[in-house]
Amino acid sequence: MGRVGIAIATGAMLIGVLGGCGGGAATAPGSSPAGASAAPGRAPAPAPPTVHTISVKVRGGKASGDTGRVTVPLGTPVVISVSSDVADEIHVHGYDRMVKVPTGSTGSVAFTANKPGTFDVELENAKLALLQLQVG
Numbered sequence: 001m002g003r004v005g006i007a008i009a010t011g012a013m014l015i016g017v018l019g020g021c022g023g024g025a026a027t028a029p030g031s032s033p034a035g036a037s038a039a040p041g042r043a044p045a046p047a048p049p050t051v052h053t054i055s056v057k058v059r060g061g062k063a064s065g066d067t068g069r070v071t072v073p074l075g076t077p078v079v080i081s082v083s084s085d086v087a088d089e090i091h092v093h094g095y096d097r098m099v100k101v102p103t104g105s106t107g108s109v110a111f112t113a114n115k116p117g118t119f120d121v122e123l124e125n126a127k128l129a130l131l132q133l134q135v136g
């Protein structure tokens, strides 16, 4: 009576142990190091997006440089630098970015162009249109 009880209990434990580790986990760890080292060469990693720098100079109320329409692909990191002879603010419409430009200095707005469309970039107080950023 006693022995039979122990045997059944032992069998149940073995089944439990085998069921716990037999789920196919044994094959995965051995193959992964080789696969990991091969991956970078096999899949050409997408090049990190290069920052698109837009530079505008404002003197005597007139903008020069990268004015007009500037087109960038969706997802491009963009830096808009504006140098101005008077203190003002750069306003990137649509992205709602405002950055101050001190007198005779340069202000920079950095953001990712992740919203498609055409957006005005303005020197806010002078109400001077600097450029239109076209994304997409």
Ligand SMILES: [Cu+2]
Pocket (backbone or CB within 6 Å): 091, 092, 093, 122, 124
């Ligand atoms: Cu504005």
